[in-house]
Amino acid sequence: MRRFVSENFLDLLLDAVCAVTPSGDFVFVNAAFERIFGYGTQEVVGRNMMEFVHPDDRTPTLEAARRVMQGHLQLHFENRYIRKDGGIVHVRWTAQWVESAGLRVAVAHDITELHQSRALQAALYAISEAAHTAQDLFSLFESVHGIVGTLLDARNFAVLLFDDARQLLHPAYQVDVMGRAPGPISPADAPWLARLLGQAPAEKGGADSPPGLLAAALPTQDGPIGALVLRSEDPEKGYGAADAELLHFIASQVATAIERKRLHVGLQTLAQRDQLTQLLNRRSFVERLSAAVRAAQERGSELSLLFLDLDEFKRVNDSMGHAMGDRLLQSVADRLGATVRSADVLARLGGDEFVVLLEQDVGGRGAYLLSSRIEQAFIQPFVVGDANLVVRPSIGAARFPLDGKDAEELLGHADAAMYAVKRQRAANRELAAREEGRPGQSTPASAAAEPFYPSAD
Numbered sequence: 001m002r003r004f005v006s007e008n009f010l011d012l013l014l015d016a017v018c019a020v021t022p023s024g025d026f027v028f029v030n031a032a033f034e035r036i037f038g039y040g041t042q043e044v045v046g047r048n049m050m051e052f053v054h055p056d057d058r059t060p061t062l063e064a065a066r067r068v069m070q071g072h073l074q075l076h077f078e079n080r081y082i083r084k085d086g087g088i089v090h091v092r093w094t095a096q097w098v099e100s101a102g103l104r105v106a107v108a109h110d111i112t113e114l115h116q117s118r119a120l121q122a123a124l125y126a127i128s129e130a131a132h133t134a135q136d137l138f139s140l141f142e143s144v145h146g147i148v149g150t151l152l153d154a155r156n157f158a159v160l161l162f163d164d165a166r167q168l169l170h171p172a173y174q175v176d177v178m179g180r181a182p183g184p185i186s187p188a189d190a191p192w193l194a195r196l197l198g199q200a201p202a203e204k205g206g207a208d209s210p211p212g213l214l215a216a217a218l219p220t221q222d223g224p225i226g227a228l229v230l231r232s233e234d235p236e237k238g239y240g241a242a243d244a245e246l247l248h249f250i251a252s253q254v255a256t257a258i259e260r261k262r263l264h265v266g267l268q269t270l271a272q273r274d275q276l277t278q279l280l281n282r283r284s285f286v287e288r289l290s291a292a293v294r295a296a297q298e299r300g301s302e303l304s305l306l307f308l309d310l311d312e313f314k315r316v317n318d319s320m321g322h323a324m325g326d327r328l329l330q331s332v333a334d335r336l337g338a339t340v341r342s343a344d345v346l347a348r349l350g351g352d353e354f355v356v357l358l359e360q361d362v363g364g365r366g367a368y369l370l371s372s373r374i375e376q377a378f379i380q381p382f383v384v385g386d387a388n389l390v391v392r393p394s395i396g397a398a399r400f401p402l403d404g405k406d407a408e409e410l411l412g413h414a415d416a417a418m419y420a421v422k423r424q425r426a427a428n429r430e431l432a433a434r435e436e437g438r439p440g441q442s443t444p445a446s447a448a449a450e451p452f453y454p455s456a457d
Helices: 002-012 031-037 055-069 112-133 137-149 191-196 241-272 282-299 313-320 322-339 362-377 407-436
Strands: 016-020 026-029 074-082 088-098 103-110 157-162 169-175 213-217 226-231 303-310 345-350 353-358 382-384 387-389 393-400
Touching (some): 055 088, 137 169, 213 241, 226 241, 282 407, 313 322, 322 353, 353 362, 393 407
Antiparallel strands (some): 088 103
16 A cells, blocks of 8 residues: 555546756656647656746746745635647746755645636626626727636637628627737628528537637527627637637627617717707706816817807797607707717707707807708708698807806807897888788798898997
């Protein structure tokens, strides 16, 4: 029994046991060493241990070895090694210096699965956090890229999402260090992708993806919404079955995060937008205007505000119904959107009242020119169903800091200026009617008051 233990005991251990010289050369390893690291005894004896240590862990490993050489018992030191098959193994070492033999003796316990479990838990938590904290989907995908990179080779990484028709997958996020980032792709043109997304039956013995690629569908209750795709820079080495299983698990969490973020963004949009015209609503516009005023105060710059009301809108509502009035408002919003500049902020405050914010508008010149363009844009009738409707805008203007020091004062000034224009136009029509000897009234097709141009002085 003693002979059996002395000759075979170390090879029966599940942990790797090794002995190295002061310079770090292996002189002995037991049988478990090959199970953990992939190298047999004859392949490692005589070679230096640092050849097998992960490059990023070599400095702390050398420092730990120096402490052992100084007589300190090293307990629970963790580092990484490169296996013979190219994989990474995480090890927890216990080592000490044996003076009588002139060797460092160490026992290594494989904690790769424990490390992966911890890393996966951390990754899932990080993905959940990113779904809450990311400002938009692109920011979410940036975070996911970094998180996946802690578990897999994700230097080449893409998130592909279906279009509304579910015909094409578009890269919503992609990083490709080799400059070969994917463009839009149809599953019909990539059988492996069609199988991955459940659009084609799986083939027995068929490759899941081209060599060097690793992909996982983003599953939801309504079917896949896209895929995560990784590409190895070494196609021959690529990814293994364990990597595929890991990515598929991560993808399910990412899909949940995407849906959560889309819902959040959608709810934000609903809260910020006028439901009839899809323009910013009053609350969102006031917030935007307040922020613009603060920025203008800090920069010492100016801004302008246009307040617009439709002169003949009530007549349309009363004579043709509210449904026609709503359709007219939608057409007005579309025409205003095509008239204002991309940098301007357009909103509907309610009813037939619209506002436009022009930031950094020195002297109100931009407001003067824009009001003129709006007047010209409203000359053409609005075609709503079978009706041609002509409505004109009364436009009031306000400038910061001349007409107010905050959003409330600016809106109030612009509103008052707009009503002054509206009253003047009504007075002009009344005067014209008296001169012609008829009651003062107008129709949507005959509103012909002089256009108003806010002063640029």
